[in-house]
Amino acid sequence: MVIKHVAGNGVRILLERIPYVRSVSLGIWVGTGSRYENTANNGISHFIEHMLFKGTKTRTAKQIAEAFDRIGGQVNAFTSKECTCYYAKVMDRDASYALNILADMFFHSRFDVADMDKEKKVIGEEIKMYEDTPDDLVHDLLSSASFAHHPLGYPILGTKRTLADFKPDDLRKHMHTHYTPDNIVVSVAGNISEDFIAEIDALFAQYTVPEGAERQPAPSFSPGKIARKKETEQAHICFGFEGVSSNNEEIIPLIVMNNALGGGMSSRLFQQVREERGLAYSIFSFHTAFKDSGLLTVYGGTAADKVGELGKTMIETIHTMVDEGLTDEELQSSKAQIKGSMIFGLESTNSRMSRNAKNELILGHDRSVDEMIRRIDAVTPEEVQKAAERIFNTPYSCSVVSPTGRLPEAI
DSSP: OEEEEEOTTSOEEEEEEOTTOSEEEEEEEESOOGGGOOTTTTTHHHHHHHHTTSBBSSOBHHHHHHHHHHTTOEEEEEEOSSOEEEEEEEEGGGHHHHHHHHHHHHHHBOOOHHHHHHHHHHHHHHHHHHHTOHHHHHHHHHHHHHSTTSGGGSOTTOOHHHHHHOOHHHHHHHHHHHOOGGGEEEEEEESOOTTHHHHHHHHHSSOOOSOOOOOOOOOOOOOOEEEEEOOOSEEEEEEEEEOOOTTOTTHHHHHHHHHHHHSSTTSHHIIIIIIITOOOSOEEEEEEEOSSOEEEEEEEEEEGGGHHHHHHHHHHHHHHHHHHOOOHHHHHHHHHHHHHHHHHHTSSHHHHHHHHHHIIIIISSOOOHHHHHHHHHHOOHHHHHHHHHHHHSSOOEEEEEESSOOOOTTO
């Protein structure tokens, strides 16, 4: 059972006790990411994430790293389109120790100019690494094509130009606007007692800031197309279709449908593209849900001279599935795979900590595993067909990274 406590200032604290493990995972989740940026400060959320590890008023960056190594723990962070998370996994006896270090990083980071200059170089290398990974780059380009003129289309890492301009006050101002108590969830899962909530409350209930930034209107999906020239061995292609938001009732049938399309080795895309035609080694589809929109992505990589054939086959496979519908065997298999993946993913404290935080931060409430399983089991062929028709009988976006830098004529 997930216990929820709301601190006096609005910070939400979640705790799930798992007495049969010996670890504790804890994360500080902030409801901000690259979608809450603009063209001038794109990448600032990710930059702040990096800077919180560069030293506080009482600890250097090295001392923060050594503190977790000393107890055999793990500490890390990530930034996405809609959230930023700072998390640690430690042995149960070290939970309080880890919490205090994370809180120190969260509240007392220095944002030293010299450290910022070094970290700009580090992130600059991260951007280069990303640019050198075409199967990652093609997904970034798809976001740009699908959400033109909206921050959801911005790269999470930002750009070298925006990165160069960041100053300490820019970071503090952004945190003041977005790291507000009502926008923070502290999630804990593992062998920990309910008393730990009081420790979190003591650290996080003491600060207040004015109301945060207004949330943006929902983005409009744009069926744009982008091609990038890159000297690669393969051509990489993505198609994007307008999906649904996290709270949309259609999301469960859509997930079932998508899994049958490109979620596993028995999926339509894998069988048709890889097994039948040998066009690609990597071929899959997935749905990304945001608070107010979504994107269903279909990806494949192939030889440069085969990208047109691959793209055509991907679209044909999608249309065939829409015209024929799923067989009962496909429907039941897809449901079983999704339930299995969900259950397997909950066998670690970190997965549970993350799941609970996302439910609270994005949905605003807990969604139990049993509830999810019941909803998956209840999905009907008619719901899946309705979702497929709504998603795929509309214009799509497309991105390509290839040696020619051109979109295939058939696309």
